[in-house]
Amino acid sequence: MTTTLNRPAAGAPAASKTAPTFRQRLNVFDVKASPYLYIAPFFLLFGLVGLFPLGYTFVVSLFDWHLLKGQGEFVGLRNFVEVLQDRFFWNSLFNTVSIFLLSTIPQLVVATGIAAVLDQNLRAKTFWRMSILLPYIVTPVAVAMIFANMFGEQYGLINNILASMGIDRIMWMNETLPSHIAIATMVNWRWTGYNALILLAAMQAVPRDIYESAAIDGAGPFRRFFSITLPSIRPTMIFVVITATIGGLQIFTEPKLYDPRSAGGTARQFQTTVLYLWEMAFQRQNFGKAATIAWLLFLIIVLFGIVNWLISRRIATTGDAPANRRLRRAGLTTTRSGK
């Protein structure tokens, strides 16, 4: 079977001398332009709800802009200077990164473990796979309410259990680290199963015969996991890490609902950057600075993304890729048609 690309076949006698007909030109144009048309809606939509707001937010950040009174005078980069000198901004960044680390690292370790277990031949496979996704389906509001109740300082389940065992009550709201652990627990509860399923999908794609030959060679289950499974799911792992990073840096719902009456704790013990942005906009009503915080957060996420990408590029390249590049430079490899 030959591919049916509407191109005059190279070396076809008819097309060699005469100019191409209108129909042929149209065909060529069709082949070249269609793909762009097909993907255009996404880019138009992205420009409208993504790119334009991004630019406009930057414009707002250059002004004194009161939430209710509207646009004030142009101040240039003064908002940026002030926000970067603001102890609460740095505090919010510290909290964000702290909650992010406390949630992402254990989450990925546990998710990989769960996925590895589900990858085995279990009874009622589908049942187990469905049930780990259950926490993800529950709305975060409900999760936050239940967990906030459990972590209550004076009446919470956890502290009551601790007290009955004669251990001091932990200040889950008023102290920084315990509050971060409480919030990270909510995040983990919600996302571990989701990530486990994605990793499981990647594990399912690893050819079984490799495992078999490894087993015949005497590799135990742990050796098989570390030497075969983990290297095989690298690209997926990188995807999960990057999405978790972007999500983790933008955390808002859990800390907001953990204490709905404040913007991240009475003394900002668990105020994340997005929460600080919210406080700046809707409590302090300084829209210019809120836009500044939004932009700084955007830059920080881009920075994290680039670091992630650099690391992942080093990890994800398969062994023969460098050789491939050298060959290409020498013009020895053929480029595939259609690319």
Place this chain on the structure above:
Amino acid sequence: MITALTGTMTLAFVATGCGSSSDEPASAENPVELTVTTFGNFGYDDLYAEYEEANPGVTIEANNIDGSANARTDAFTKLAAGSGLSDVVAVEEGWLGSIMEVSDQFVDLNEHGAQDIKDNWVDWKFEQGTDPDGRVIGYGTDIGPQALCFNQDLFEEAGFPTDREEVAELFGGDDATWETYFDLGREYNEATGKAWYDQSAFVWNSMVNQMEEGYYTADGALNVEGNEAMRAKFDLLAAGTADGLSANQKQFDWGKGKAFVDGSFAVHVCPAWMLGTIQEQLESAGGGPETGWDVADVFPGGASNWGGAFLSVPESSEQPAEAAKLAAWLTAPEQQVKQSAAANNFPSTLEAQQQIVEDAVPNELFNDAPYGAIFASRAEGVVAQFKGPKDSVIQENVFAPALKILDTGSGTADEAWNEAVKLLNELVVNN
């Protein structure tokens, strides 16, 4: 998420022109839909139905937000966007100062007959809804005169009197002072080993609210730093808290009401609407009249008002005349009486107040206390305090953290006050 966030911000700036008001009176031939946004427990549901019944052609689309803080965010967002506000918006006293900064975005109710019904309200309430240019931008719904709630069982335990009139005497009757309040607390604490009040912030709000000038002077200047009178009150509260009188409860949470049942504290400052709040808390904790709560006609330091709300009509409304008519009707004495029965709050119109005193419906949950008589008596002598544009920020983001330092015992009075001043400079002065 970040793009979504900036997206919403931008969409908020898409300016919308003022709606052209095709302000024909509503009738069966000219149907009008009015939207109303309230918050918390407002008690309007039956009144909407009644109004629709009496005014053919009018349908009311009601929206209720869970609390004042979220209602504030909702209103501010829509004000900034220049669209989306309902025809009638409930505004809470605490953030009225911010609304007053943009009072030109609200309809002047004088154009819809505000002066004719002006005498319905206690004068200070009507004044509060009037901006510096004399435009009336809100009709008062309720007020929050403060009485003192106390728990009979716990009082008995400490050897205190339990009858509400004797309790009023115990606190000093008409000459009740905060000093007496804290001294009684120490006495109670010695007798029982328990805390006296739930947490410091509510006591502090009450103290500040009864000062002639609070966080702002009457002409709008900040009034915290170097304010000797305020500092003296703060020290009084700090000393009480340091002696173990605060139960360090979470504001508006109380362990989902459990603290009202398990004897964590014996007294509670009670603006009229707080009785509704306590009722909800007791319900969620499974407590009833047997928990022993009662309310006494007394308040330390004299008359004080905390809270209350207004109904406003934003300029963006396309039928301001109909909206103003509805707001006037909802806040008229007759309706205020019904609202009070439904939501346990205290009316701001004189006639409704009288009516409630006459009806003398006993409050079952509070040991059959004569709700109307007590709060009418507590409303006497209330002076409206000027609320500045950042009043609610100072209350929630400046003093709440400072008072938490006292409640958790992690600092001295000086440290807490200095933290408040520092926060004030960061969040308000150099915002």
